[in-house]
Amino acid sequence: MAKKNDYVRIHRVVLEPEERTGKLPEDTKKVPLEMWVKGRLVNDTAEIGDEVTVTTAVGRTEHGTLIEVNPCYELNYGSFVPEILQIEESLRSTLFGGNEA
C-alpha cells in the first residue's frame, strides 16, 4: 500500500488506437499511445492498480494507474556477449601480434 507523499510511478493511456494520427505503420495504429511518469502520491492511500493523482518533479499534477511504489532502475550491463571478447582479442592480435594480419 502506498501513502500520501510516497514516490510512485503511474501509467496512463494518452490516445486510444482510434484517436491516433493517421500517418502510422499498421502495427502502431493498433496499439494506444501510453505514458509513464513518476511523482509523489497526492491520495491519502492507494493500492497498485488504483487510479491516483501525483505531483511530478516540476510540481505538475498528473493522473493515472498506480504501477510501482518507490520505483527503481533495473538497468544493468546485460548478459555476457562472448563476441565482444572475440572482437577485443582479434583487434589486439591484428595490431600488436605481428604483420601477418
Added chain:
Amino acid sequence: MINGMIVDKSYAAVTGRKGEIINRAMGVDYSKYESGSIAFDYEGMMNDTGYTIEDHFRIQREYNVGNTPIFELKNLTALARKCAKPGKGARIFVKDEASNPAGSFKERRAAASVYHAKKMGYKGVIAATSGNYGAAVASQAAMQGLKCIIVQECYDSKAMGQPEIVEKARKCEALGAEVLQLSVGPELFYEVLMMLEETGYFNASLYSAFGVGGVETLGYEIAEQFMAREGKHPDVVVCANAGGGNLTGTARGLRKAGCNAQVVAASVDLKGLSMASDEQFNRKSFTTAHTGFGVPYATDPDHSDVPRSAARPLRYMDRYVTVKQGEVFYITEALATLEGMEKGPAGNTSLAAAFALAQEMDEDQIIVAQETEYTGAGKHIQPQLAFARKNGIELLFGDPSEEIPGKNIIFPAHPSLLKARESDLDRMRTSLIKRQITRAKDGVITEADIAYLMEETRATREFVLDVIEKAKA
C-alpha cells in the same frame, strides 16, 4: 484549463494550435522570416537570436560547457594504416565531447536555450528527446535554476524499454528533471505541445537557432585547437548526422574560424526499419545518429517541433556516408581496447566512419571524429548487444556490408572490412527540391526561390532548374 477556460485536448485541436503554442513557448515569430513562397531568410533567423558565437562561448564557459580535449588515436591510426595502401592512413583524432557535464556535445545546444529561457522569464524548459539532449537540458536547467521536463519515446506496446533510452531517463531524473515517457509514435510532439500549453515553459527545441548556434563553438574549437597543436587545420571533420544540428553547427563554426576542412556526415544504416513501428522499435540498436532520422531531416528539415529548423545539413555537408551497426560496435570496442577510452556506442558513429575514411587519405593528413558520448549501464556495447540478442537479432562476424537492420548485426571479421559507404547527395538534393517546390505560392517559383534552393542544397542553378523541370513533367 488555461485562465479558467476548458481547453480541447484532442489530437486535432492541440496540433491545430501548434503555431500559437510554439510562438508563446519560444518568443520567436517565425513568420517574419517567410517570403510567402518557398524561400525563407535562414541567415536572418540564425542572426536574430541576439547571441553571437562570442556570446555562446561566454555562456558555455559560465556553465561549464565545451573546451573539451582533442585526443590523437595513435593505435587506431596504426590499425587503419595496416588496412590501407602504402602511404595512406590519415592521423585520426577525436574530440572528447563526453567530458561535458552531462556527457555529450548536446550541452552546447542546451546552454543558450536554457540561458535565453531564463532571461525571458520562463520558469522552466521542455525538450522532446530520447537522447543525450535530454540529459544536456536537464543539466543546464539544474545549473541555471530552471525547472525541466523531458518527453521521451521509450517503450514498445509490451512496455519493453530501449536500454539506452531508459538510461537517459535515469540520468535526466538524477539531474532533477521530470521525465515523461511515451510508447512509440510521432504523437510525442502532441504531448510536448500539451505540456508547453499547460506549463508555459520554454520550448528548448533541438532545432532552434539558439541550439544550433550553440554547436558553432564545437567547430570553432576544433579549428583553433588544431592550429595551436599542429599548426594547421584538419583536412576532414566527420559529424554524426541525425536531425542535422550537429553537422550544421559544427560546419558553421569551422567556417567562422576560417577552416575549410571537408565536412562529412555519418549515419548508422538502419535502412528498412520504420522509426514509427511499434514492432521494430526494439529491433534497432541505435536510437540516434541513424539514417532513419538523418535522411528525412536532411531532405525535409522543416518537419520538427519548430516551423523552421535551424539544422539544415545539406547546406554544409561535402559527403554523406553510412556505417553499419556492427561496425560502430566494433569501433567502440576498438576505442576501449586499443585506446583505453570507454565511450557510448552511438557517439562513435563518426569515429567508425573516420576509421574507414582515413584509409583514403595520405598519412600526413588529419581526420577528426568530432564527438564522443558518455557510457553507462544500458548505454554501452555490452547491454545493447545483449538486448539485441534477446530480441532475436543475430550477432555474426563477416562482411558488415551484408548486415540487415532488424535481422542481424555483423561485426567486421577483419578491420579492413569496416567501410564508409557513400550516399548519393544529388538524390537527397533532388528530394529536398521536389518537396519544397510544392510549397511555391500559387505554383510560381520565383528567382528568390531558385537562389534559396541553391543555398539549401549547395547545388548549381542548372541542377535546381533541371529538378524543377523534371518535376513539372
